[in-house]
Amino acid sequence: MKFPRYALTLLVSLAVLALIALQLCIVEPGDLAQPVSIDEVSFLADGGTLVVALKGANGKRLFAIRQGSLYVESDRQPMAIGCSCFGFPYARNVARGDERERAVQALLEGWVTANTTAEDRARIETRSNLVQIPATAYGVLEMLNWIRTRK
8 A cells, every 4th residue: 555655645746846847937028137139020821810029138038929810800819928838838818908918018118119210110100111110120019009909
């Protein structure tokens, strides 16, 4: 009867260690050290999915995600944030007005202020001469405007 008790103790210990490791690899918006850079912006052809990969000065990466769909209006599409835990994607939904949404918005606004011109910001607002906006800046401005107007 001693063997099952040791096996159970080992399994519980491994589960606790796995949970601790997961908590260490999960990235929240506040975990990104300033200045934040944009690693990548991806537009997917599935109805509006947009992914902005933010990278903190400490090397941590966070993905801001607009989950697009052909069947849902753009301003009603859900938002998620994600990270990579030991090579596996981990994403969680963000509710409208949530503190994580505000933190991502603040990170994006800081990047936009530091890395775009007033002309680029005016072009995205008026939807004119969009070809003159660098692709990364366009993606970040699009995500930022979507966060501001989503319902």
